[in-house]
Structures are given as C-alpha cells and as structure tokens.
Amino acid sequence: MAKQVFAAHEHAGFARWVPASASVSCPRAIAMPRENPSMDAIADVSAALQPSTSASSREIASRLSAVAIDADEGMVKQMLATLLSCQLRPSDEALASQLGVLMHLFLTLRSMALSDDLTGLYNRRGFLRAGTRLLSAASREKHWALLFYIDVDDLKSINDTAGHAAGDSLLTRTAQVLRSVFRDSDVTGRLSGDEFAALAPVTHPGACDLIRHRLQTAVAADNLSHAGPSLSLSVGFAQFNPRKPSSLADLLRKADRAMYEYKLPKLVRPDRNVRTALHG
Incomplete structure (x- = not known):
C-alpha cells in the first residue's frame, strides 16, 4: 500500500x-x-x-x-x-x-514561516509562538518579564522622501540595535512594517530602566555611525507579573497603547531619539 x-x-x-x-x-x-x-x-x-x-x-x-x-x-x-x-x-x-x-x-x-526576511528577526507569527513559550516558562518559574513595543518614527515619510532603500536601512538598523541590547535568550521580532517587539525575562521589573538606557545608548551610537536618516524610536513597556500572569496578547496591547500615548507629541530630533513609556 x-x-x-x-x-x-x-x-x-x-x-x-x-x-x-x-x-x-x-x-x-x-x-x-x-x-x-x-x-x-x-x-x-x-x-x-x-x-x-x-x-x-x-x-x-x-x-x-x-x-x-x-x-x-x-x-x-x-x-x-x-x-x-x-x-x-x-x-x-x-x-x-x-x-x-x-x-x-x-x-x-x-x-x-517564523522569520522576517529583511531583518532576520522573528516575524509576528514567530514572535507570538516563541513569546508564548517564554511567558509560560516565566509563569512556572515565577520570573518577571518585560514586553517592549517599538515603533520606528516617520518611516513612511522617509520612504516617500528618501526612498524605500533608506527606509529598509532604518529597519535593519533597528534590528541591529535590538540585537545589541537584548540577549539571545530574549525574544525579538518585527511585528509589522515599522513595529518591533522584544520580550525579556528579568529578575525584577526595575530592570526596565537599565534596558531603556541601553536602548538610548545603542540608538545614539547607531546614529553616530550612519550618515543617512536619523533613527528615532518610540518605545512602550508592559510588565509581566508572575503573581498575576497576563497573556502575550494582553501585554502587546498594553505596551502598544503606552507607546502611542507618547508617540503623537514626540518630535524627532537627533538629541532625543528614544522616547519611552511604561504601562504597568
């Protein structure tokens, strides 16, 4: 047969x-x-x-x-x-x-099926799959975790004025920044055109200040090393509390909302290239 x-x-x-x-x-x-x-x-x-x-x-x-x-x-x-x-x-x-x-x-x-062709990070499907596994482990082991929702500012405008190659460069630069800031054990991905996310288990929620500082430093260093359009990011945070576990979808919604609360009034300037908000 x-x-x-x-x-x-x-x-x-x-x-x-x-x-x-x-x-x-x-x-x-x-x-x-x-x-x-x-x-x-x-x-x-x-x-x-x-x-x-x-x-x-x-x-x-x-x-x-x-x-x-x-x-x-x-x-x-x-x-x-x-x-x-x-x-x-x-x-x-x-x-x-x-x-x-x-x-x-x-x-x-x-x-x-799980990776983004341009950046090499997880795509949305890959991020959701790996992120859900990470949160399950964090819940079992009683670890905190931080979800970072990251938006590349003015990407559409840069695509329109400088061309899609310049926009793609900003996206790959963002991926490089995330790789330099987050560990291999963390989960990073490109969720859509200009939106990225990173999920990191931490020993204490106060670690968000350290990671925020690393993001600011990494973006500033990236801009110094590139002559093209300045990279500017808006970042929202959400906390995973192992005592009151949240789903990955819920964390993404909270971090996305926190990011957009700060994105609209933000001015894109080389001296302020990362604006962050925390949603607890």
Whole structure:
C-alpha cells in the first residue's frame, strides 16, 4: 500500500517513512497559480509529479533543487501543498537524493514561516509562538518579564522622501540595535512594517530602566555611525507579573497603547531619539 510522504508538514522526521527504493506520484492534478513567472518552476515540478508523466525521481529532484535554491515563501508553500498530496509507490529507483531536497524544502518553509526576511528577526507569527513559550516558562518559574513595543518614527515619510532603500536601512538598523541590547535568550521580532517587539525575562521589573538606557545608548551610537536618516524610536513597556500572569496578547496591547500615548507629541530630533513609556 502506498504511504503518504507527509503526515503533516510540521513533522520533521517524515524521511524515515520512505522506503529505500521508491518514486512519487500524485493522485490528482494540483492547480498551480501563475501570478508571477517564478511560479512556473513550481508548476513544472507539479506536472512532473502527475501519474501521467514518466519523470524519474532524479529529474524531479533536480527540479526541486532549483526551486529550493531560489524559493520565496510563497513558492515553498505551493510546493509543499503539492507534495502533501503526493504518494510513494514501490520502484527500483533510489529516492535518497530527492529526500534530501524535500527535507531542505521543509526546513526552508519552517524557517521562512517564523522569520522576517529583511531583518532576520522573528516575524509576528514567530514572535507570538516563541513569546508564548517564554511567558509560560516565566509563569512556572515565577520570573518577571518585560514586553517592549517599538515603533520606528516617520518611516513612511522617509520612504516617500528618501526612498524605500533608506527606509529598509532604518529597519535593519533597528534590528541591529535590538540585537545589541537584548540577549539571545530574549525574544525579538518585527511585528509589522515599522513595529518591533522584544520580550525579556528579568529578575525584577526595575530592570526596565537599565534596558531603556541601553536602548538610548545603542540608538545614539547607531546614529553616530550612519550618515543617512536619523533613527528615532518610540518605545512602550508592559510588565509581566508572575503573581498575576497576563497573556502575550494582553501585554502587546498594553505596551502598544503606552507607546502611542507618547508617540503623537514626540518630535524627532537627533538629541532625543528614544522616547519611552511604561504601562504597568
């Protein structure tokens, strides 16, 4: 009986289900959108996987490799949608090379699904997932935590006047600032276009003053080392109290509200490039 290639794309150990000698077939054709030319590569692989074709597993592996090298998130998702419908059938043809490509595609998608392409930080989905785990641990271990909601000031104006390259530079600079201030064990992410967040477990809520100072120092140093538009951030804080635990969504709402209370009257000046507010 044929076995499914994937039980679910989240399962990292699917390779062990595959016999040493096999090839693939799909029970039905998959409609592959042609919204841009890059989707042609996905459609070609989909066609090769159909029962009516005689493509060998090595030929399919070659096509999969080309997709894996240049794939963007949409391409990989479409490929996995196709592969999820594919089945294995006994064959004299070794599938080892193809399995390596399939695993690469799987790991690529899992990485893409949780990270922001521009900054390398978590995207919103990744931040929510990692942040929820961190808060669960903080609650169990009775640790405080601080949630920082960070907005890059005037990003739209800079995009309009200096170009999107300048705006992208501010976003990557913000990510570098966050990496320099927060620890590897903290959770940092880009939630949307100009909004970032960081979640840090602390021994005492008073640590927010120290982190705020580090942010101010890091942004000032960044501006001194760049000749382009000045980086200016608005930052709101919210506290996680292990005695009265809050959800990550609730902390984000509180920190976002605190940030915007200070953002509107803020003047963007090189000598005041970080304005912070605390919402307890």
